[in-house]
Amino acid sequence: MTGTRSLLRLVLRLDRVWLTVWVLVIALTPVATAASYKKTYPTPESLRGVSDVISNASLVALNGPLFRATLGGLTAWKIGITELILVALMSLLTVVRHTRNEEETGRLELLGSGVVGRYAPLTAALLAVCLANVALVVLIALFLVGVGFPAAGSLALGLSIGLTGVLFAGVGALAAQLTQNARSANGIAIAVLGVAYLLRAVGDTGPIWLTWLSPVGWALRMRPYAGERWWAAVLIVALAVLLTAVAYQLVGRRDIDAGLLPQRPGPAVAAPGLRSPFGLAWRLQRGTLLAWVVAMVLSGAVMGGAANGIAHFNASAQVSDLLARLGGRKVLVDSYLAAVFGIIGLVAACYTVQVTLRLRAEEAAGRLEPLLATRVGRIRWAASHLVFALLGTAVLLLVAGLGAGLAYGAQAHDLGHQVPRLLGAAMVQLPAAWVLAGFGVALFGLVPRLAALAWAGLIACAVLLELGVLLGLSHWVVDASPFAHVPKLPGSAFTAMPLVWLTAIAAVLLGAGLVGFRRRGITSG
Amino acid sequence: MTDAIAVSGLVKTFGSTRALNGLDLTVRAGEVHGFLGPNGAGKTTTIRILLGLLRSDGGTASLLGGDPWRDTAALHRRLAYVPGDVTLWPNLTGGEIIDLLGRLRGGLDPKRRADLLERFELDPRKRGRTYSKGNRQKVALVAALASDVELLLLDEPTSGLDPLMEEVFRQVILADQRDNGRTVLLSSHILAEVEALCDRVTIIRDGQAVETGTLAEMRHLTRTSIQAQLTRPATGLAGLPGVHDLRSHNGHVSFDVDTAELSTVLRQLTEAGVRSLVSQPPTLEELFLRHYGNATAPAAEKTAPDETAQEKVSQ
Numbered sequence: 001m002t003g004t005r006s007l008l009r010l011v012l013r014l015d016r017v018w019l020t021v022w023v024l025v026i027a028l029t030p031v032a033t034a035a036s037y038k039k040t041y042p043t044p045e046s047l048r049g050v051s052d053v054i055s056n057a058s059l060v061a062l063n064g065p066l067f068r069a070t071l072g073g074l075t076a077w078k079i080g081i082t083e084l085i086l087v088a089l090m091s092l093l094t095v096v097r098h099t100r101n102e103e104e105t106g107r108l109e110l111l112g113s114g115v116v117g118r119y120a121p122l123t124a125a126l127l128a129v130c131l132a133n134v135a136l137v138v139l140i141a142l143f144l145v146g147v148g149f150p151a152a153g154s155l156a157l158g159l160s161i162g163l164t165g166v167l168f169a170g171v172g173a174l175a176a177q178l179t180q181n182a183r184s185a186n187g188i189a190i191a192v193l194g195v196a197y198l199l200r201a202v203g204d205t206g207p208i209w210l211t212w213l214s215p216v217g218w219a220l221r222m223r224p225y226a227g228e229r230w231w232a233a234v235l236i237v238a239l240a241v242l243l244t245a246v247a248y249q250l251v252g253r254r255d256i257d258a259g260l261l262p263q264r265p266g267p268a269v270a271a272p273g274l275r276s277p278f279g280l281a282w283r284l285q286r287g288t289l290l291a292w293v294v295a296m297v298l299s300g301a302v303m304g305g306a307a308n309g310i311a312h313f314n315a316s317a318q319v320s321d322l323l324a325r326l327g328g329r330k331v332l333v334d335s336y337l338a339a340v341f342g343i344i345g346l347v348a349a350c351y352t353v354q355v356t357l358r359l360r361a362e363e364a365a366g367r368l369e370p371l372l373a374t375r376v377g378r379i380r381w382a383a384s385h386l387v388f389a390l391l392g393t394a395v396l397l398l399v400a401g402l403g404a405g406l407a408y409g410a411q412a413h414d415l416g417h418q419v420p421r422l423l424g425a426a427m428v429q430l431p432a433a434w435v436l437a438g439f440g441v442a443l444f445g446l447v448p449r450l451a452a453l454a455w456a457g458l459i460a461c462a463v464l465l466e467l468g469v470l471l472g473l474s475h476w477v478v479d480a481s482p483f484a485h486v487p488k489l490p491g492s493a494f495t496a497m498p499l500v501w502l503t504a505i506a507a508v509l510l511g512a513g514l515v516g517f518r519r520r521g522i523t524s525g
Numbered sequence: 526m527t528d529a530i531a532v533s534g535l536v537k538t539f540g541s542t543r544a545l546n547g548l549d550l551t552v553r554a555g556e557v558h559g560f561l562g563p564n565g566a567g568k569t570t571t572i573r574i575l576l577g578l579l580r581s582d583g584g585t586a587s588l589l590g591g592d593p594w595r596d597t598a599a600l601h602r603r604l605a606y607v608p609g610d611v612t613l614w615p616n617l618t619g620g621e622i623i624d625l626l627g628r629l630r631g632g633l634d635p636k637r638r639a640d641l642l643e644r645f646e647l648d649p650r651k652r653g654r655t656y657s658k659g660n661r662q663k664v665a666l667v668a669a670l671a672s673d674v675e676l677l678l679l680d681e682p683t684s685g686l687d688p689l690m691e692e693v694f695r696q697v698i699l700a701d702q703r704d705n706g707r708t709v710l711l712s713s714h715i716l717a718e719v720e721a722l723c724d725r726v727t728i729i730r731d732g733q734a735v736e737t738g739t740l741a742e743m744r745h746l747t748r749t750s751i752q753a754q755l756t757r758p759a760t761g762l763a764g765l766p767g768v769h770d771l772r773s774h775n776g777h778v779s780f781d782v783d784t785a786e787l788s789t790v791l792r793q794l795t796e797a798g799v800r801s802l803v804s805q806p807p808t809l810e811e812l813f814l815r816h817y818g819n820a821t822a823p824a825a826e827k828t829a830p831d832e833t834a835q836e837k838v839s840q
Contacts (some may be wrong), residue, residue, distance in 0.1 A: 104654070181654050183615070265650035266617075270624035280625060284614065366612040370665065371680075373576050373606035374629035375598045521579040 007124035073223025098125035137162035153225030170517030172241030192245035251261035261273035300403030332489030345429030401426025431502035438509030445516030536583030559723035605669035613653030620649030756798030
């Protein structure tokens with residue numbers, strides 16, 4: 001354990017921005033949601049209609065059951081799963097980053113030759129993550145008490161999130177011992193999170209014992225603001241301790257750089273298809289694209305499936321009246337679906353930005369240089385990745401629309417009509433996502449060192465979409481987001497002109513970026 | 526015979542730093558040309574300009590008779606490049622990367638590929654992320670050497686290789702030179718490697734070529750170091766031109782002498798009566814140290830590189 005203290009300081013120094021941003025986002029989400037619900041549902045009566053909608057099976061699968069229709073209960077239900085996923089990602093990524101990734105890159109070897117004990121790096125990483133999670137518990141509880149929520153429930157919500165973070169730090173620690181590289185370790189740990197989520201989703205809508213096999217299920221079953229069950233916290237802590245203990249055992253047994261899972265040898269010669277920049281891009285991108293396709297089909301299907309619940313909930317006479325005046329249930333469903341596709345468009349744009357920035361990542365890592373030293377031209381190389389950014393995004397929107405259309409259409413017994421309608425609602429998002437690809441390429445070509453700002457563009461779009469109107473921002477500011485110009489389908493009238501404009505803007509940005517890229521020097525690092 | 530590479534007055538600046546400051550470099554077709562210099566001298570920058578990865582800010586550069594910035598794709602069909610710091614795609618195996626780079630250059634000789642893999646003892650089935658630095662270097666070397674090209678640009682190709690593999694590299698280059706007569710630009714700071722392989726050498730410092738020529742020509746410019754036991758004190762040695770770092774103690778003298786002045790100095794020694802004599806021929810290393818020994822000296826010093834040494838003697 002010698003050296004843990006200095007390593008902990010190093011970890012905190014390296015991650016001061018990374019951890020701070022995670023902690024702030026995770027700590028502010030509940031209080032922001034709570035505040036907005038307080039405005040939306042000023043009276044207990046106004047909450048009643050909501051619980052009818054939420055008992056819909058798709059929503060229960062997505063977010064878990066609503067335990068009590070109070071402001072606190074609703075807030076916990078709305079943000080619970082999102083927060084658990086975020087905190088798990090923060091914790092496992094941070095632990096792997098400071099253990100297996102450091103080992104893989106050889107930096108740990110340099111440190112390890114100093115006065116640093118065998119267990120010190122893992123201990124330092126776990127301590128840093130625990131500190132972040134303690135901060136989360138305190139901040140979440142304090143903020144929620146601050147907006148007037150009951151103290152016990154606020155503490156239970158904070159604890160359920162913080163302890164889940166500690167648990168997934170353990171998952172990350174264990175995964176880091178199994179493989180030789182950080183990417184696979186992250187993959188294993190995220191897969192564990194995915195399985196935990198699925199077990200709970202299936203368990204909550206059917207055989208409840210499945211939920212009790214899932215740590216995510218335990219965290220939700222702490223029931224914040226709904227008769228807290230403190231003993232569920234003990235389950236989480238026990239599993240976290242067990243996982244961490246196993247990880248320590250494995251550290252004690254293995255060599256540096258070694259993993260427990262054997263490395264499989266790959267092919268000694270390249271497949272015939274690996275002979276062009278596109279062949280290479282396909283090899284590098286296909287895994288990511290496939291994972292995204294699966295995720296988008298599922299999200300589309302779940303969200304589409306939930307729409308039918310909105311159409312058929314048992315509303316009180318008052319709510320039915322209100323609905324009738326608004327234009328009937330069909331309007332409600334359409335506006336729900338339009339909101340869903342707005343989010344799906346933004347999520348697909350995450351893929352767009354991720355793949356666009358692959359250009360810069362390849363360059364910065366020094367992998368572009370040997371390629372450009374062959375007869376591959378710059379534009380041809382850039383195009384091989386941009387095909388994925390532009391057409392890959394189209395595929396994602398297509399499958400999301402298809403998933404939603406099939407799920408909703410099947411329940412509404414209206415496949416022939418709903419599938420094309422929702423496909424259209426998904427595809428109108430494409431030009432807006434392309435604008436972000438264009439923005440990324442322009443940054444890459446003209447100011448490569450600032451290419452990561454493309455993410456800032458995406459975040460700005462998300463903030464404007466979610467909060468723009470709420471914050472009462474001027475029309476000009478809200479309109480800066482390409483997504484503000486996408487027709488709100490289904491429901492509104494379709495207009496082609498904004499889409500033509502968005503596509504043109506994307507093309508101009510793309511062109512400017514590629515011209516800049518052709519003229520500038522290649523820089524690595 | 527034409528020049529494979531002709532660079533003159535090349536300038537490249539990065540912000541306020543001047544990486545290349547009027548560099549001249551000529552590589553004749555078919556020769557192995559050593560490109561010597563310490564880290565940061567501008568070797569890699571020069572090669573990147575030759576590859577069309579960077580655009581020069583001044584001077585001219587021609588590669589295989591073409592413009593490296595404009596005729597990039599056409600020129601790259603005819604050359605192979607090994608970077609000094611090889612990064613590989615983590616998910617691709619070494620074999621896949623070798624094939625990919627070979628195909629992108631315009632062809633790979635499968636027999637040669639197999640032969641090189643065996644000689645460099647490289648396992649082509651491992652993933653890029655699992656190779657050590659030396660093995661990553663081998664992947665790039667095999668890909669370049671097995672390619673069907675006429676020019677090899679090697680940027681410190683043996684960094685990270687163990688001494689055994691350095692020896693294999695030398696043998697492979699010498700054999701390749703014998704069989705194919707390809708042009709090679711070999712950037713390096715390992716002098717033994719350059720001495721073993723290169724026909725001609727260019728030494729660069731602070732972005733300028735300070736010395737260029739064959740090794741024989743360069744040796745002529747260098748000094749031989751002499752140690753002798755004399756019967757009588759050698760008067761007048763210190764006054765002879767070309768004698769440096771003279772030390773004398775109890776009839777034992779040691780000094781360096783410019784190779785051009787060797788016979789005059791030896792005559793003087795014989796007159797003093799020589800009991801024993803040890804002479805060491807000049808190495809490239811000495812030449813190198815002479816140019817880099819005081820790297821902070823102004824560039825003007827290169828016109829009179831001996832001044833500082835002579836001052837020491839007179840003190």
